[in-house]
Amino acid sequence: MTFEPSTLLWGAPLLMLVGAYLLARCIGKLRRVIFPDVRQRWADATRPETVALPRAGRYVINIVFPPFTVVAGTAHFAAEFAITARASGHAVPYQRYSRFNLFTVRRSDMGGNASNPLGEFACNEPGEYQITCLTPEHIRPGFQLEVSPYVSPAAFVPLILGTILSAAMTIGGLVFTVLKLTGRL
Known part of the structure; x- marks a missing residue:
């Protein structure tokens, strides 16, 4: 079967439209990763913080670096947290990440704040959870703590590749x- 160049040229508008549709979908999903629906920040690591989690699932505790901050050292990776379900009073297991963990998703928002995951926990039911930093001396002044939904690297990498491919389809089809x-x- 031979492929005529004119067929490719007339298929270009279709390629552009499909690429634009896929690009819009990928950008929408990336927006939910960068600006999650559930994201609660607080600045004082010395006091316990109560966060309301609207649905069950895995959540990550992040440290948020202010814009234009050079981070020397990694003491924040040694920070320990205790998580308690407010309704039942039961402790929720917390799993701390290693500083060498390559399989985490780091985020930056449009304000220049960079979120770096410190560890994760799983909540079995929606509700309020109290998060206490057991070692607040490891969190530098001016840095914030944040709770956000867990983002799997296995889902994030194909999303990035899909965004690049759909942008290439859109631009190539347009050209x-x-x-x-x-x-x-």
Whole structure:
């Protein structure tokens, strides 16, 4: 079966439209990763914080670096947390990440704040949870703590690759369409 170049050129508008649709979907999903629906921040690591989690699932405790901050040292990775379900009073297991853990998703928001995950916990039911930093001396002044939903690297990497591919489809389809309409191809 031979592939005619004119078929590719007339398929370019379809490629552009499909790419634009996929790009919009990928950007929407990336937006939910960068700006999660559930994200609660607090600045004082010395006092316990109560967070309301609207649904069951895995959550991550992050340290949030202010913009234009050079982070020397990794003492924040040694921070320990105790999590308690307010309704039942039961302790929730917390799993601390290693500083060498490559399989975590780090985020930056549009304000220049960078979130670096310190550990995770799983809540079995929605409700209020009290988070206490047992070693607040490891959290530098000016840094914040944050609770946000867990983002799997196995889902995040294909999302990034899909965004790149759909952007290439959109731009390539647009270029071929414009070249075909202007008679240059």
